[in-house]
Amino acid sequence: MxxxxxxxxxxxxxxxxxxxxxxxxxxxxxxxxxxxxxxxxxxxxxxxxxxxxxxxxxxxxxxxxxxxxxxxxxxxxxxxxxxxxxxxxxxxxxxxxxxxxxxxxxxxxxxxxxxxxxxxxxxxxxxxxxxxxxxxxxxxxxxxxxxxxxxxxxxxxxxxxxxxxxxxxxxxxxxxxxxxxxxxNGIDQRVDHRAKSAQNSSFSLEIARLFSQMRDVVEKDDYLDVQDKIDILEQIKILTKFSANAEDESIKREARLAIKVLKGTMMDVPRTQQLRTSLMDSILKVNRLLNI
The missing domain is CATH 3.30.930.30 (BirA Bifunctional Protein; domain 2)
Structure with a gap:
């Protein structure tokens, strides 16, 4: 930001x-x-x-x-x-x-x-x-x-x-x-004039919404087997945990790693293009919100 x-x-x-x-x-x-x-x-x-x-x-x-x-x-x-x-x-x-x-x-x-x-x-x-x-x-x-x-x-x-x-x-x-x-100017950064507490509240709600969206996409997909779903949902769970304290640089590093692993998991399992596009869109939004 x-x-x-x-x-x-x-x-x-x-x-x-x-x-x-x-x-x-x-x-x-x-x-x-x-x-x-x-x-x-x-x-x-x-x-x-x-x-x-x-x-x-x-x-x-x-x-x-x-x-x-x-x-x-x-x-x-x-x-x-x-x-x-x-x-x-x-x-x-x-x-x-x-x-x-x-x-x-x-x-x-x-x-x-x-x-x-x-x-x-x-x-x-x-x-x-x-x-x-x-x-x-x-x-x-x-x-x-x-x-x-x-x-x-x-x-x-x-x-x-x-x-x-x-x-x-x-x-x-x-x-x-x-x-x-x-x-x-095509710059993907924004400022927020609100007090930090209000920003954090809005940030948490947006992160929660994105993670919920990612879970729904995975759980409803018919092309993934049970183990694939478990692997991806576990990465989403890790991201959720790390994003709770996104101001901490060490937490950001862990979140960055979790996102990288999630992207790799997505590429390794067969699925429809729609699923991949939806998940990648959510991952990019999480990246921007975490500023990593």
Missing amino acids: AIYRFSVKIIRRGAGELSAIGAAAYRAGEKLMDMSTGIAADYSRRVGVLHREIIAPDIAPNWALNREELWNMVESFERRSDARLAREVTLSLPAELPASEYVELVNGFVREQFVSRGMIADISIHAPKAEGDKRNFFAQILLTTRPIGPATFAHKKNPAWDKVQLLKTWRRRWAEHINQALEK
Whole structure:
């Protein structure tokens, strides 16, 4: 299964974090001037920023597309000492996809879920760190916390943006965007946005269904003698046992061996093409679910 990450945090003034200007400069790898202090936040030496872009609603003024002007406007508009300056979304990008697909993938999701609601999105896409996991491509998105109008920000924030249900929608839709991109590229990997417990429950039900299907095919086949059926059913039983703890690598190895033996057993005994096709289809699905 491809890696999935979707995290959200709020950037506040006076919370021991960078200002909105500093946060934007760091994520984009740029030098931005804080107009209120005359001090520049300079991260122009940061490496690994593959793409940077601002996407705003069509009604937004021109300054909304200028990173320095945008975040200076945010800082001046928010007066409270503990003001919420931005919402940051961090997304893992599937290493299975070519990097050339990342901009289209991220931008499509951002336009659909953020910009369409009136937010301005400051996007940066990053390569893995030299000393880290080479698959760790990711995107950071800074979002304005107020809807933008033709001239400036709205005086009232939209309370719907803080609802848990909307966060759940974002998580689900990001997974769907990734899976659509994987499918379009002919990649047989998928992500799941659900909590691990929910994934395990769904996984167990699907595995159980496939093993039941395999047993039914074998038991109902009239061309197999009793010993053939016993041999194949024993392999299915072993697979069922091993798949119960599929996260364990040693269990996966044993399951891989059991699948190999089951395939060999199928080839050794005479049977109809329909039986072989049905069993092989189930075995391939088990392989994918066990990720082996």
